[in-house]
Amino acid sequence: MGVTIVGCGDIGTRVALAYRDEGVDVAGWVRTQQSAEKLRDVAIEAVQIDLDRPVIPASEIGSQRLYYFAPPPPQGQQESRVAQFIAQLKNRPLPQKVVYLSTSGVYGDCRGEWVDESRPPAPMADRAKRRLDGEQRWRAWSEQTGCALVILRVAGIYGPGKLPVERLRSGQPMVAEAEAPITNHIHSLDLVKTARIAMQRGVSGEVYNVCDGAPEPMTRYFNRVADFLGLPRPPVISLEEAQQQLSPGMLSYLRESRRLSNRKLLDELEIELDYPDLQQGLPASV
Template structure:
């Protein structure tokens, strides 16, 4: 396990969705001041997180960021189109204009930057090979941030994350609509992590991650996409999705889902455990779904269909 660095004096979270708010609460529990950067303050006010209103698409809004000497957790997604991430560029340019030098920066990327490995194992040494624009945008953000950190001697830690699941992140709507899935023998291998474990990993990466280092993030519980959808349906007491062949899937399923079905890989997470000392709260999908669904299965909501 790597030695821990000095705790941050303050934390700036850029992109305060579910994971950002979870991470904020973990730092606040350690009595460390947290500021959230977001377009709208209402969700942060409700969560008790001091907020700064800013729009990463509008560089003029990124003035006087509370970033100098702070730990920055950058969780904001790239724009929905293109193969680059101008939002990351705008944010880093704002730091330069203000002369701000963060203590460290942690960025959530995606396992999609590895592209299709035909079920092969990928370590952090595996060359990136993003094959769809959503992965190219993330890889561009990675490269931009890492280069910026090297030039300014700011430690940057990259987390390449598989599909995130947990409360509000289950494909409930899709299952209720009985959108089909391919037969399990045709389904790609997926890598997943529970949202609570990801939040804890973000904090561990900030405390123990090596500068300019990538960490694969997954629970290591091998599965495939159809088995995942079936497990969610079973836990919620819903009918499993109907099964179709790949030819029909190409005519029926969304472009986004087809892009997930076209990639298969298994993530080696040895570095995550050895260097960050991670012990997962939800090491298997079974345990994670039990925790997510146990309170009231009829009230579980989710709209995101994510790959890994």
């Protein structure tokens, strides 16, 4: 029984390599020729496909363990790529199980409160609304077909190649720590481990928060990364100044504050994180 990874970027490639090393047949689906060549360079079968206009051969998915890691479209509030992908699965052999990578952003602003999986989603940003729409479409498909589905709501990912180096080098400012929202993280290698365990023993229909359980103010995160890399800390500005100086994307993150609980992840999936905080995770990020 093989593995298919739709959206085989950094995390997907790491998952694929882990299966490859175990002798499992694995294929990564990517959008560009360059991405396909990168997979082939590490002996991963590559399928080049445009998820905005997918044409899926029936043999590509049936009986596979399917990871859906592809990003949603860049605009709007609907996950049209998931909708079209699911439409292509109609009257075709079903995958054995689907693991869908969503975001903790679906919870919206929780005013710094602790958040577990029982909290109703209330996304604010369109990017989070698209992810929730994707969740709902996969869930409806799972209920209709009986195919197993696990949803992972992932916090901010850091790790090799995923530190805000350019932002720090360019001297972009940040609000004072006292005014910063609470943010959450997961090391990319722990996310890879979690995705594989979710496929192995995640309960169908369940949602799991994927984070290290060590939330902190966003500004403190940037400062800790800067100190670790030997770079200057971001200049401090007020929230009012931030409205004029920071990008719309960063401002959207500043409007949301929550402390993610990973108790369900640890208890039900019995995952032991290798990097439960930044102190241990940053040295494994360069």
